Structures are given as structure tokens and as C-alpha cells.
Amino acid sequence: MKMDEYINKLIEVINEALKYNHFVRDKTLQEKTVQELESYILAIHQNKFEAEQKGAPDFFLNRFFHFQCVMNSVKSSLNMWIKLKEGKNYDAWCSLQDAIDYIAYSQKVEEQMSGINDLQKFFMDCEKTLFPVFPLYNSSGLLFKGGTCSICGKPLEKCEHIEEYLYNGKICKRINITDVAINHIAMVKEPDDKRCIIQEFQSEDGQMYDYMTMLPTKEKPHDSENKTISGIVYNTHSLDIF
Ligand SMILES: [Zn+2]
Structure with missing residues (x-):
């Protein structure tokens, strides 16, 4: 063909x-x-x-x-x-x-x-x-070091390829990462990865609710000063872009 x-x-x-x-x-x-x-x-x-x-x-x-x-x-x-x-x-x-x-x-x-x-x-x-509006997303300040270029296999610092650029029908990515450092976890409006969402939040009475369904999930100790939220801070998804 x-x-x-x-x-x-x-x-x-x-x-x-x-x-x-x-x-x-x-x-x-x-x-x-x-x-x-x-x-x-x-x-x-x-x-x-x-x-x-x-x-x-x-x-x-x-x-x-x-x-x-x-x-x-x-x-x-x-x-x-x-x-x-x-x-x-x-x-x-x-x-x-x-x-x-x-x-x-x-x-x-x-x-x-x-x-x-x-x-x-x-x-x-x-x-x-x-889906509901997520006013804030989790953002983990992860620092990836080491690893190699998905295009040429050399350390990314030592080759001419740039991450996220397209070369010969493949995207350049840092792969085989050896070193990950968490520098901070923050809540942001414009995250790198929208998969990092809030999953549960706590109401005034201390009850936790699912952010998507609004169904109650579990009881949490009530603390009038602080409210608990839980969610995803890092999602290890991989896309077929090679
Ligand atoms: Zn390269």
C-alpha cells in the first residue's frame, strides 16, 4: 500500500x-x-x-x-x-x-x-x-536528575536533543531516571500534570467526602483549626510517544 x-x-x-x-x-x-x-x-x-x-x-x-x-x-x-x-x-x-x-x-x-x-x-x-472544577491541583516539585535521552541514549546533558521536541517521529524524553528529589509539594492553579487532583476533602463536621461523587468516605478526627484534603501528588503515567 x-x-x-x-x-x-x-x-x-x-x-x-x-x-x-x-x-x-x-x-x-x-x-x-x-x-x-x-x-x-x-x-x-x-x-x-x-x-x-x-x-x-x-x-x-x-x-x-x-x-x-x-x-x-x-x-x-x-x-x-x-x-x-x-x-x-x-x-x-x-x-x-x-x-x-x-x-x-x-x-x-x-x-x-x-x-x-x-x-x-x-x-x-x-x-x-x-467533571467538577478543580480550583487547585497538587504540584510536586520533583527534580529529575540523571537518566538518558530517549532519542540517542546518551546522558541528556551531553547530547543535542531537547526534551519534548519531536525527532524522526519520536518525542525526546528523559528516560531511565536514576535520581529523583522532592523539593516541595504545592497547590497550584496551572499544574504540569492535571492528573494530580484533590480526591477527598473534609467538611466542617470532620467528615471526608469524595471530591468527584460528593459521597462521604471516612470519618476523620475533627480539628477546628485545620481541614484535611487528600489527593494525588504524582502520577506515573506513560504515553506512547516513541
Ligand atoms: Zn539525545
Whole structure:
């Protein structure tokens, strides 16, 4: 199959998958669509690898990367609906954040399929309408040291690659990190990672409540001076961006 034909096929698969990107679609059909997308993503990796072995130029490999990200984004969005139906609200929130991150990565490529901006807006609307507003997020001042460049394998301080930049259809990341230092934990409005949310809060009477469902969770000793909140300070998610 020629590259253009292949890209058209991928666009067709994505548009078909988007038909299931609504809450009311059947969960089993959504799960089946996720599996289909996974098989296409696997094939994109294989094709990208083979093209790289043959010395294909940057822009060519980046086209594979674009569709790898768009497919992962749609897959994450479908997972959000599936998790919501299973009552796994935090997992659904994380899947939505994955979908948003994948779309942002897909936009690092100049030549994009049409409809990307609409998809991005759809996810932003989901964030606002499906979940409560999180006035603050947790932010842990983690300092990552050591590790190597995901592109060339050298220590990141000693190579020419820049973290989060796209090279030959892959994102440069610091991997195999050896040293992590926590410098502080803060609550911020604009976090690096929106997966770090408040999960529980304490009311006046000392009762803890789930921030998403508003259901009572557990009793906590009542302290009139201080209120307890609990949440996620670090989420070890990994995205398929290599
Ligand atoms: Zn490097």
C-alpha cells in the first residue's frame, strides 16, 4: 500500500472510531473499537520502524507519529467513557488527560489531518461538563536528575536533543531516571500534570467526602483549626510517544 492510501485508511479508521466517542454508545462496542485502534497503533509502530531502517526523512516519520498520537487520543477518549460507565471516575479523568496530551503531541507535526482542532475542543468541553472544577491541583516539585535521552541514549546533558521536541517521529524524553528529589509539594492553579487532583476533602463536621461523587468516605478526627484534603501528588503515567 502506498503512503497516501495508507494515510487515507488511517483517517477512515479514526473517523469510524469517533462514531463511538459518545457516552450513550454501547460499552462493548467501545471496547471493541479500542482493540481495533490498538492493532492499528501497533502496525503504525512497525511501519515507522521499517521506514526509519530504510532511512526515510523526518517529515515522513513524523506523519506516522501524527496518526500514532491521534489514534491514541481517540482510544483514550473511548477509555474515558468506558471507565465512567464502570464508576472509575479518577481513571476516566486520567484517560481524558491522556486524550488531551496526545492531541497536543499530534499538533507538533505540521501536516495534520482535518478535525484535530474540533477534537481538541471536544476534550476541553468534556473537561468542563463531565467533571467538577478543580480550583487547585497538587504540584510536586520533583527534580529529575540523571537518566538518558530517549532519542540517542546518551546522558541528556551531553547530547543535542531537547526534551519534548519531536525527532524522526519520536518525542525526546528523559528516560531511565536514576535520581529523583522532592523539593516541595504545592497547590497550584496551572499544574504540569492535571492528573494530580484533590480526591477527598473534609467538611466542617470532620467528615471526608469524595471530591468527584460528593459521597462521604471516612470519618476523620475533627480539628477546628485545620481541614484535611487528600489527593494525588504524582502520577506515573506513560504515553506512547516513541
Ligand atoms: Zn539525545
